[in-house]
Amino acid sequence: MVRFIALLVGLAFAGVLALALFGTVSGLITDPPAATAEHEFHKHPKELALASDGPFGKFDNRQVQRGLQVYKEVCAACHSLRLVAFRDLKEIGYSDAQVKAFAASYDNIPSINPDTGEVATRKGLASDRFPSPFPNDIAARAANNNALPPDLSLMTKARHDGAAYLYSLLTGYQNQPAELIKHFPDSKTPAGLHYNPYFANLNIAMPPPLTTEGQVTYLDGTKPTVDQMAKDVSAFLVWTAEPKLQARHGAGFATVLFLLIFSFLAYGAYRNVWRNMKH
Amino acid sequence: MSFPWAKQYQPQNSLMKWVDERLPVPRLVYNAVGAGYPVPRNLNYFWNFGVLAGAALGIQIITGIVLAMHYAANGAIAFDSVEHIMRDVNAGWLLRYAHANGASMFFIVVYLHIFRGLYYGSYKAPREMVWLLGVVIFLLMMATAFMGYVLPWGQMSFWGAQVITGFFSAIPGVGETIRVWLLGGYAPDDAALNRFFSLHYLLPFVIAGVIILHIWALHIPGSNNPTGVEVKGEQDTVPFHPYYTAKDGFGLGIFLIVFAVLLFFYPNYLGHPDNYIPANPLSTPAHIVPEWYFWPFYAILRAFTVDFILPAKLWGVLAMFGSILLLFFLPWLDSSPVRSNNYRPKARIAFWVLVADVLILGYCGGSAADPVYVILSQICGAYYFAHFLIILPMISRSERPTPLPNSITEAVLAKHGGTSPAHTALTPAASS
Numbered sequence: 001m002v003r004f005i006a007l008l009v010g011l012a013f014a015g016v017l018a019l020a021l022f023g024t025v026s027g028l029i030t031d032p033p034a035a036t037a038e039h040e041f042h043k044h045p046k047e048l049a050l051a052s053d054g055p056f057g058k059f060d061n062r063q064v065q066r067g068l069q070v071y072k073e074v075c076a077a078c079h080s081l082r083l084v085a086f087r088d089l090k091e092i093g094y095s096d097a098q099v100k101a102f103a104a105s106y107d108n109i110p111s112i113n114p115d116t117g118e119v120a121t122r123k124g125l126a127s128d129r130f131p132s133p134f135p136n137d138i139a140a141r142a143a144n145n146n147a148l149p150p151d152l153s154l155m156t157k158a159r160h161d162g163a164a165y166l167y168s169l170l171t172g173y174q175n176q177p178a179e180l181i182k183h184f185p186d187s188k189t190p191a192g193l194h195y196n197p198y199f200a201n202l203n204i205a206m207p208p209p210l211t212t213e214g215q216v217t218y219l220d221g222t223k224p225t226v227d228q229m230a231k232d233v234s235a236f237l238v239w240t241a242e243p244k245l246q247a248r249h250g251a252g253f254a255t256v257l258f259l260l261i262f263s264f265l266a267y268g269a270y271r272n273v274w275r276n277m278k279h
Numbered sequence: 280m281s282f283p284w285a286k287q288y289q290p291q292n293s294l295m296k297w298v299d300e301r302l303p304v305p306r307l308v309y310n311a312v313g314a315g316y317p318v319p320r321n322l323n324y325f326w327n328f329g330v331l332a333g334a335a336l337g338i339q340i341i342t343g344i345v346l347a348m349h350y351a352a353n354g355a356i357a358f359d360s361v362e363h364i365m366r367d368v369n370a371g372w373l374l375r376y377a378h379a380n381g382a383s384m385f386f387i388v389v390y391l392h393i394f395r396g397l398y399y400g401s402y403k404a405p406r407e408m409v410w411l412l413g414v415v416i417f418l419l420m421m422a423t424a425f426m427g428y429v430l431p432w433g434q435m436s437f438w439g440a441q442v443i444t445g446f447f448s449a450i451p452g453v454g455e456t457i458r459v460w461l462l463g464g465y466a467p468d469d470a471a472l473n474r475f476f477s478l479h480y481l482l483p484f485v486i487a488g489v490i491i492l493h494i495w496a497l498h499i500p501g502s503n504n505p506t507g508v509e510v511k512g513e514q515d516t517v518p519f520h521p522y523y524t525a526k527d528g529f530g531l532g533i534f535l536i537v538f539a540v541l542l543f544f545y546p547n548y549l550g551h552p553d554n555y556i557p558a559n560p561l562s563t564p565a566h567i568v569p570e571w572y573f574w575p576f577y578a579i580l581r582a583f584t585v586d587f588i589l590p591a592k593l594w595g596v597l598a599m600f601g602s603i604l605l606l607f608f609l610p611w612l613d614s615s616p617v618r619s620n621n622y623r624p625k626a627r628i629a630f631w632v633l634v635a636d637v638l639i640l641g642y643c644g645g646s647a648a649d650p651v652y653v654i655l656s657q658i659c660g661a662y663y664f665a666h667f668l669i670i671l672p673m674i675s676r677s678e679r680p681t682p683l684p685n686s687i688t689e690a691v692l693a694k695h696g697g698t699s700p701a702h703t704a705l706t707p708a709a710s711s
Contacts, residue, residue, distance in 0.1 A: 006605070007668060009601070010664050010669040013598050013660075013661070017658075020657050033650065157547060160552055162552075247372075266532045273525040277320060277517060
């Protein structure tokens with residue numbers, strides 16, 4: 001009885017799937033999916049090698065510090081970094097005093113006046129997080145042609161290919177290819193958007209942020225080319241998204257080494273216990 | 280329970296004797312996973328995965344309890360509380376990555392455990408109850424994992440919850456009412472997040488309870504083995520301790536190495552980037568994908584694209600639940616008395632086709648719903664149901680199994696002495 005009912009159920013599911021298969025295949029033949037500009041012109045990210053890559057990866061603090069400078073002087077005009085605190089900057093090689101001074105350079109930390117209870121602002125403390133450029137999303141949209149600049153704290157973990165994507169996006173702005181406009185006249189980049197083949201739908205609201213060499217002046221004398229600035233800020237955002245990466249890699253090596261020794265000894269114990277037992 | 284030659288617990292000192300006479304917990308442990316449990320001597324490495332699944336559950340419960348001390352189940356702060364764990368809690372990143380990847384490791388070992396059971400016919404009489412309880416554990420695991428994935432309140436958390444609870448709206452008539460009742464609102468929000476957190480904390484302990492029943496039921500007939508031939512005498516078995524504790528110790532080492540490499544070097548490899556974007560009810564992700572361990576079932580759900588008597592969505596939901604529920608009937612669908620596929624030439628071929636089929640379904644379930652993947656899902660989905668409900672019952676009637684060894688010991692000695700099992704099946708067992 002069980003087998004008979006099972007046979008009927010099996011035939012029902014397999015039969016409906018056969019019908020569905022027929023529908024999908026005939027749909028594909030009669031109405032083949034049209035090619036889209038996104039499908040034809042979207043590019044995979046360029047290669048980007050960073051010191052933090054791979055199991056041995058460590059942060060290159062000088063590069064991460066340069067990236068912080070790019071963030072502060074360029075990105076921070078629109079993008080928040082709300083999950084990162086000033087005190088975290090000690091992890092990328094700044095001293096206590098430098099962190100305090102850096103925090104104090106911000107005088108727009110939202111606060112309450114302790115005497116009057118009115119909304120106020122104060123100087124930054126090491127324990128504060130990076131202040132956001134806009135008080136809320138509505139203000140951010142109002143100032144950015146109705147586009148919302150996303151928070152950057154986790155950006156390199158929140159996109160496929162993380163840092164490589166970011167680097168490609170920052171250096172990928174170009175004019176729309178004539179080929180695209182010829183084949184997909186409807187996909188012309190709308191006014192107010194910018195063509196970027198690394199962006200999912202090819203048209204991004206963010207204007208090119210890094211445009212000219214020397215847009216920031218690096219303190220360590222590195223030549224601030226657009227490519228260099230894009231790499232540095234990508235490296236910085238790898239750190240903001242995964243500040244414990246170095247500790248994780250170090251702990252990982254100790255753990256795997258320990259487990260290899262453990263497994264080696266456990267294997268010896270296993271062979272020893274079973275030495276007279278055929279199996 | 281167990282075999283007559285099983286060793287009996289002997290308290291080693293007066294304290295243990297005192298305990299044993301009043302509450303024989305040491306005796307219980309001794310009989311369950313000590314020298315008092317005789318186990319077939321020929322188990323291969325596939326028999327490690329039960330213990331490993333237990334270890335994985337233990338890791339999940341311990342890391343989960345500590346994570347719950349720092350997590351806040353409230354839509355406004357859940358996402359940030361997870362980032363607080365990652366950034367400010369001592370070793371919080373270790374706890375969270377261990378818990379997130381521990382779920383994947385749990386499913387990997389459980390899938391291998393199920394694979395073992397299917398290949399070697401461990402679901403057959405007299406072990407049907409072990410199998411049924413195993414399927415219950417699997418269902419509980421899926422529910423727990425789904426609710427756990429909602430807790431970080433990222434984009435995939437939110438939209439995953441939206442899609443999965445949406446299944447209930449496929450029920451004719453009352454579906455939408457049930458969905459709203461389950462969620463505590465029209466869309467996932469604080470009410471849903473709180474109840475998911477509560478249940479996510481509860482269910483692992485329910486799983487632990489069902490595992491106790493699973494092991495209890497296993498110990499009545501004793502473990503199956505690669506030949507599928509029942510234990511005939513004492514020479515066929517070894518005591519669990521030290522033989523299999525030693526082997527499981529080695530297996531645990533390898534399991535932990537794989538786990539550690541994943542956790543410390545590729546912690547986000549199995550996750551989805553969108554879950555690092557805070558939940559936003561107004562922005563639907565381009566592709567809503569569940570965690571990898573649900574992909575084969577997700578592919579089956581999406582394969583039903585045609586309204587035939589019932590709406591396509593209802594077919595998909597029925598098929599998706601049906602694809603797991605049919606496992607409850609497997610012991611009666613496969614009527615062949617031979618357990619191990621080593622001796623079942625036809626069933627073995629069907630089995631490997633099924634393995635490939637499920638892997639392809641998994642790949643399709645993880646991909647965007649392109650027509651190519653939909654077509655593949657439809658073909659593979661149809662084979663999945665056909666395998667369990669049509670092909671396997673038919674094979675088990677018509678198939679002629681190859682000769683079985685007379686006993687486990689005979690098979691072991693044939694392996695070492697070079698005598699082919701086909702011959703020894705007809706001749707008396709070689710002396711041991």
